[in-house]
Amino acid sequence: MMNKNLDRNKLPKHVAIIMDGNGRWAAKNGLQRISGHDSGVKSVQEIVEEALDLNIPYLTLYAFSTDNWNRPQHEIGVLMNLLVKYLKSEFNKLIKNNIRLNTIGNISALPKLVQDEVKRVSEKTKNNEKMVLTIALSYGAREEIEDVVKKIALEVKNNTISIENVDQSIINRHLYTRNLPDVDLLIRTSGEQRLSNFLLWQIAYAELYFTKIYWPDFGKKDLHEALLNYQNRERRFGKTSEQINV
């Protein structure tokens, strides 16, 4: 189902999504929060498929933040199990569709079972090149930046780089996202209009799109709407409109 107004030649390269509203979706439907996450996985499947169909090469999903460790143990356990279940059940699809699984965040903080599955699927898909599916797990942008500063400081201390050479490209090369381009379009569902510590460095020039739809209700047509909205914006990167439209 292709929106006829969508220009396939003007799609963002990197779409990042804050998948929010699973709990409220469940409450609205008289269900337990857990069912909201279950249904959220279905949206993940649908959006990955659609991004692939549209040839969007980089899709990044915020699945678990460093702050999410403060949720009830039971809910954390359910989310971890869902991740393992997702990676196991989607594995063949990732292979068949030439998708590379990538993760960002403090993977070593995850339960061993999740770490093992992430490592296995990342390793087996590492040469796939149609799309990079990045899942942010135990991710926090400030923690990421803290890590970058520590790594660079150590290199300066060891004389592998000099302070004068520390620039944006060095910083980029130390980020968890070192293999990804900057985000072009950031989508957040559920009506909240905040960034919640997601990819703060990488969204410097991203277009931001907020929708009231809860994540489990977010489907192909909603992605199309976000993309259409993106295509109708003028990205100026600090220049004037006249300079862009020469």
Ligand code: FPP
């Ligand atoms: C936000 O909704 C959602 C999460 C914290 C988890 C997102 C996880 C999934 C969609 C499933 C697993 C992911 C993958 C990639 C297979 P919320 O619980 O904060 O909702 P609320 O704000 O309405 O309570």
